[in-house]
Amino acid sequence: MSDKKLKLVLCWHMHQPEYRDRQTGKFMLPWTYLHVIKDYVDMVAHLEAVPAAKAVVNFAPILLEQIEDYAAQINRFLSERSLIKDPLLAALAGQAVPSHAADRLKLLKNCMKANRERQVDRYPVFSRLVDMASWVESHQDSVNYVNEQFITDILVWYHLAWLGETVKKDDNRAQRLIEKASGFSFDDRLELLELINDLLKGVIGRYKTLAIQGRVELSVTPYAHPIMPLMLDIASAHEAMPDASLPELKSYPGGEERVLWHLQKGIDTFQQFFGFRPLGCWPSEGSVSAKTLDLLSEFGFKWTASGGSVLHNSLHASGIEAKGVHHPYKLADSDIACFFRDDGLSDLIGFEYSKWHADDAVADLIHHLENTVRHEPAGSVVSIIMDGENAWEYFPENGYHFLSALYRRLSDHPNIELATFSECLGDHVTVKSLPKLVAGSWVYGTFSTWIGSPDKNRGWDMLGDVKESFDKAVLSGKLTEQAIAEAELQLAVCEGSDWFWWFGDYNPGEAVSDFEKQYRLNLTNLYRLLDEEPPAYLELSFTKGAGAPAMGGAMRRGKEI
Template sequence: MSAKKLKLVLCWHMHQPEYRDMQSGEFKLPWTYLHVIKDYVDMVAHLEAAPAAKAVVNFAPILLEQIEDYSNQVNGYLHDRIAIKDPLLAALVEPAISADPERRLKLLRDCKKANRERQIERYPAFRKLIDMADWVQAHQDSVNYVNSQFVSDILVWYHLVWMGETVKLSDGRVQRLIEKGSGFSLHDRIEIVEIIGDLLSRVIYRYKSLARKGRIELSVTPYAHPIMPLMLQIDCAREAMPGISLPALEHYPGGEERVRWHLQKGVATFRHFFGFEPQGCWPSEGSVSERTLQILAEAGFRWAASGGNVLHNSLHASGMAGNCSPHQPFKVHSADIACFFRDDGLSDLIGFEYSKWHADDAVADLIKHLENIADFDSREPLVSIIMDGENAWEYFPDNGYHFLSALYRRLSEHPRIELTTFAEYLDNAAARMDALPKLVAGSWVYGTFSTWIGDADKNYGWDMLGDVKAAFDRAVANGKLNEQQLLQAQSQLGVCEGSDWFWWFGDYNPGEAVSDFEKQYRLNLTNLYRLLGEEPPAYLALSFTQGSGNPAMGGAMRRGNQI
């Protein structure tokens, strides 16, 4: 067997969109704190437990701000009894469970939002409560006969099943509550909030500590996770999909200025939390274009990354298909920045297939693929596995605990695989980088922008965004906003420009998720109009997209390759 080694970068992207009503401060959806207590704390615990492991962890700045807000709110409640502005989290500490039938039905609906096989079925006591909640939802008049203890127990269990596996294994309070199983008291519910507060208050510091020790590299995404190439030039979507239908909006007004705003605010937010500036940027959804890379280079970034299909399309357009290894960074002639490309096949194996395997078999299979790459690549390869850092694990047994433990351990011990980071690779004098004459604009999903534009509902969303941006520009040009109002309006506009709203528009997505995100999008736009002193258009009162699909993993993840 060849002794040639392989360098491997594991890059985990941590990202949640802005779930707050920016005017009231209320969290409309609970996913930020739920992913903190399950996925962000588990991932950092796995890294802490594997001293020889290395990884890149990428944070969306708007996620960091929400984690800080949640931590402050929980501490404010525990120390000064200040109300928590998240309805689900606040329900845990209500002295008396609400007697309002609609409120109780909503709590029961919310507490069903967990993976049926891995989270609900794992605990017979919780499964029984969920079966009862299903029956109550099917016979809604019966909610009047549901007592407070039932609602209290399902609330506690919901938060217990969302706890990370490393928390369940190490926190005696969680273990005691799981063992208790029923009859949870107000004291128990407050204890859950105390546990959540502990996890929220330390999670960012734990990543910062690993970065200071050189164990991980921390990188950043533009502030509110916008699709930068489309903001710069909407019709760049045609580079990978010439026949795509585009919005009536021919270009996003002032797009380059807004892209630079997201980058500057993103870096400033990152510096606030971590104390240094990042060397790399995972552009939102790996979305790149030649102009995007130029702006990233001008902003001081050493590296960016995208999807394997972007590289595939670009090599074909450059007449280089089959002439060079994809397992290396490239430099586009017009931008002084290294661009790494995701191995879509290996990344998708983790995201979509290995959850069905025994952990040891899955890790052995991944290592075999890596050994094959090392054997057959003409030079020492650099493989990039780039993944959503949160949504995959609920499909694995025990939140991926066994898989991730084995993954870090076996990769760290492997004689031919060297875990590294993007910045560390570039620091190596022997690092190679081929020139890429032409970059075809696209994202990590299929190498196109079809997840965010082209569908009729997605295009309508862009036209709505164009309308509010025009109103913003008028208000600025007319001097209607004072300095504080301008800062508020800029941030609210940034939230509206986020990619997540467009991801969920379209009938191929699940109905409930589409409804949640399109309501939030219309709220964001409405809030911005009001900040600008304008009456929101009547169309913002009406739902404009519905979903009825059943995509893999609930639609929260996509494969890099279309199947």
């Protein structure tokens, strides 16, 4: 073993916002269960397949709750034929095949929301169905001639395309349906639904088993994925963006109290699912500030992490010559270590390697790591931190060959050691001192993805309005304890980061519309829980998109290019 063995931490962050209308229980968008059956099951299968592999896997608590809800709903349908409150799954189950033309068009459109090259065109039958559905969409009068078999086949194929590659390789049900290709029956649909149910029921337990075995470290984010530094101090955005315009809202009312709530609720939810308290916290979007680190430390977390650009900004502000990101740092008088993302390597996986042959991509990554072994001191830690969901649909076969080779070759490498953040601290890696931390996130080292533009600022002002109403209603004494608890959960949903991520004209129009509508619904529901009339402005759209960002806008690079 080389005395310059490099520690490498692969950290996969799994999160989806609250897609449910919490007043009806209906899932407004299907992305939680689709990412479970494709990405979460594939990732855990890759880790299971290589016993020496290790990784950190971070779960947003509000995602765990939605996975549990989906599994419970499908279970009840299979045993009692009760209604599934997700339109796409309900249609697959034969519960909600629409008869009205507009509803049929919407269903067909939803069944085309998949990567054309990697998920659709891979299967000639599905590709033809999507071509036909596209023609129907552009000739809407023809939808009246679309029969139930066409709808059944495109529904089945859509879900088959979204299955993880490990499922397609290992599950006889998936293989049989893919081979059948067309003319799917009601029994076929039920079989597919049972497969989806098995994946949903088992996925959390599989990660828990790996954690118990010491092969995975599980960590947590605050409950509903809020940007903690902005809730604590909106002006912290100016630390990395001094000229940014900010909302009329000068400070988020009771922001520190809300951050504490999200942290405690997040830990409680995590413990409910996994049975132990996490040692680490990936703060939502890697968003940190000095005050945020203080609070994380008070909650007993041993480590947190952020983006490499945050470290570079902080070193520059501290008057320290730029150094590499391959060490954790601590602020003075702080007990929590902060690791920093290698933006270059992380972005290669997220944005470039999907275009390469898998073996070449893994070889290139290892070449970069071997250079780090040669040129950096012993005890260095490389942190590759990524969205664990959205990159893989751009890879052939959902990244199967890349991830298989990645774990296998890294586990066998004589000079690279796969590790977790807690293991790094347990092995007493060097933790350097950082005099000053410039508040920011993993995206560009700033908060520009969530604040600073007119539409994002408007979102913050709307959130501030409802928070003031919430505070007044609580103080008035007119709400019962149960009503306050329900309103507090609804407020948490409104405080999530994802709504602000999508506000802005540089994003795709359909995604902006979906998330903006749900944000206004979330705010409206909160006003109604407070027994107040929602403001009229919540009836009006306030942001539109017309952009075409890389990877559909679901991912960002760590550095601006």
